[in-house]
Amino acid sequence: MFGVCSSLTKIIAKGPQLLHQQTRNTFILKRKWPPPLHKKGGKPSKLRGRHFVYDLVEDTNVAKKPDIKVILNQFIDGVGNAGDVLSLRPTIAYRDYLLPGLAVYASPENMDKYKVDESKPKRESEYSSAHVQRTMGCLSRLVLQITMSKSEPWILEPWHVRTSFRKAGYVVPEYAITMPPITIKGPDMTLQEKEFFVTVKINNKEEVKVRCRIHHWATGLERLPWVEAHWKKPLEALIPDQAPILENMPLAN
Structure with missing residues (x-):
């Protein structure tokens, strides 16, 4: 008998140690049925089961x-x-x-x-807000694809650019967009392999240039083939004066 107790003691001693950790748990309760009051100097009434029912406050x-x-x-x-x-x-x-x-x-x-x-x-900070520098970095690396009709005549306007920004996940109002100095109209397939930039003003203070490309859209047999990773390939500048700036702008990875 003593041998069994000794063996059990050794096994328990070698077992994992229990972790006793204090926790701070505070619950504020309120009796659902308050007990009756007793007279001064009198004997308190016996508490019944309902007096031990509490509401969590x-x-x-x-x-x-x-x-x-x-x-x-x-x-x-x-x-x-x-x-x-x-x-x-x-x-x-x-x-x-x-x-x-x-x-x-x-x-x-x-x-x-x-x-x-x-x-x-x-x-006063150098930027108009704490997130402007990050926003400018994202927009400067963006290749904005502006989808236009391949069959119907059109003239590129600020609302086309605003819609393209929205499709790319950016909310840019029209008054913050500065269009290129020339009129871009189509359909014109020579625009398909060229690019230009628009200027976006943030908080009426900072300005950032965004690379844009025209993509002609059609359905059926008129649809243009998909070019894989087209945003990584540099294209010819539509406006010669913008070529040096476009060369220095980063391309998306």
């Missing part, structure tokens, strides 16, 4: 936590400069900024360390 585990403030310790494209104070959701702050080491808590010590003064007006 608040579960702090699922309650929305307030935003936390962090200070950027370096420049982040599309976010801000070093020393900028951001107010973020806790999950985003921990995952995207604090854990990678891109920001620190906005504690009084860190406010003094990074010389942050929230009462001072923010200095």
Whole structure:
């Protein structure tokens, strides 16, 4: 008997250790049927089963936590400069900024360390918003395909370009589009192998040039064959004055 107990003790000792971890769980409850009051100095009434039925008022585990403030310790494209104070959701702050080491808590010590003064007006940035630089980079690499009819006459107008931007996933109003200096009309198959650019103004401040190409569309036997990865191939400039600029513009990978 003692041998069996000794063996069991050794097996339990060699087994995996149990992890005892404290958790912070707070539930705020309210009695559904409050117990009756008793007279001063009297004997309290006996609680019945219904007095132990509670309604959940608040579960702090699922309650929305307030935003936390962090200070950027370096420049982040599309976010801000070093020393900028951001107010973020806790999950985003921990995952995207604090854990990678891109920001620190906005504690009084860190406010003094990074010389942050929230009462001072923010200095004007080089760009009109934090996302302009990224937007300009995306548009400058875009090859915008403008689909036009192969059988019906047309003249290229800003709304054609706006619609093509929308098909590519960009919302660009017509007033922000500067068309080429010449009139482009068709159908003209010589336009199929040429390109030009339009200028897009962002927030009435920054300007970016976008490479455009005309594609003639038709159905049936008149339909043009598909060219694989056509956006990677440089084409001849439709407007000779735009050729040097188009050569320096990046092509999509």
